[in-house]
Amino acid sequence: MMRDRSGEQSNKPRCPYCLERIDAHESECPYCRFDLLNFPEVAYSLRRGTTLRKRYKVLLAVKRGGMSIVYSALDLKRDKPVAIKEFFPEPGAKRAPDGLRIWAAPSDIEDFEQGVDDLLAEARLMERLSGLPGTIALKDFFLENGSAYIVMPLLLGDDLSAALRKREKPYTFKEAVKLLRPVLGAVHSIHTRGFLHGDISASNIFLENNGRVKLLDMGAMRKIGRACLATHIKSGYTPPEMYRADRPVQESADVYSMAATIYRLITWKKPQDARERTREDALTAPLQLGVKISADGNDALMRALSLIPEDRPPNMAEFAGEITEIAGL
Secondary structure: OOOOOOOOOOOOOEOOOOOOEOOOOOOEOOOOOOEOOOOOOOOOOOOOOOEEOOOEEEEEEEEEOOOEEEEEEEEOOOOEEEEEEEEOOOOOEEEOOOOOOEEEOHHHHHHHHHHHHHHHHHHHHHHHHOOOOOOOOOOEEEEEOOEEEEEEEOOOEEEHHHHHHHOOOOOOHHHHHHHHHHHHHHHHHHHHOOEEOOOOOHHHEEEEOOOOEEEOOOOOOEEOOOOOOOOOOOOOOOOHHHHOOOOOOOOHHHHHHHHHHHHHHHHOOOOOOHHHHHHOOOOOOHHHHOOOOOHHHHHHHHHHOOOOHHHOOOOHHHHHHHHHHHHOO
């Protein structure tokens, strides 16, 4: 039996997300801020109480992405809450009547099997990055129900996109750079291992309740220098070269996406979509939007958001060094 924070056993109900003991009248969990009155409805998700690998008890489907479902779960071996990512592409996959097995139509089988392999590759890369500041530790990964699963620590807080909506004002340039320093370092570490993250955005950076930030979703990672279309498109964050299949993508693609994230934090606006910019570039500089930022900071962001990859800082280490110095950190 899980104990409450005082270490004592309790008959109070548990939050279905973080498993902390809470008062029955609560409408929001005081520990993880989960909305107890409006549970998310996630189509085709595993039933609550389902056990995976004879070890993980599913508590709640908390998020649905284009390629996966994320659950909160209880690690029965360690009596600890965890998060589990299940490969479940939409469209293309269905849940069998038993509520467990996942299957794909014959025309989608090849893509589905490749997706399973990609999730396992994501897990192996997470394993290599575990322990680095700004990254999420891998706890387990396995095959079951015809799909692949990744087990991670359960994070309490919000992604930066959601956190920004709750703020009364945007971040200052200095605040944004200071907040993102661990993530800048994490992306640099990914680059030194020969990979691009490929999907940096405000919604893929998590702000924990304790103030730490973590880089999410390694599923779009690819080898540096490989020419291929982006599989995870995010308007405003995806650089123009990732919409093309005929151009090798370099570290500067992640620099563009990170600069777009900082732009979002300090202006409350996403940058103009890169595809629109290639037709008519109407991206407004932060200074022109009334943001209190130095000319050097403004120029550094706009240079990193250049449509021409060669005009950007060539790698995350150089970009991080430049904006950290300008921010006075």
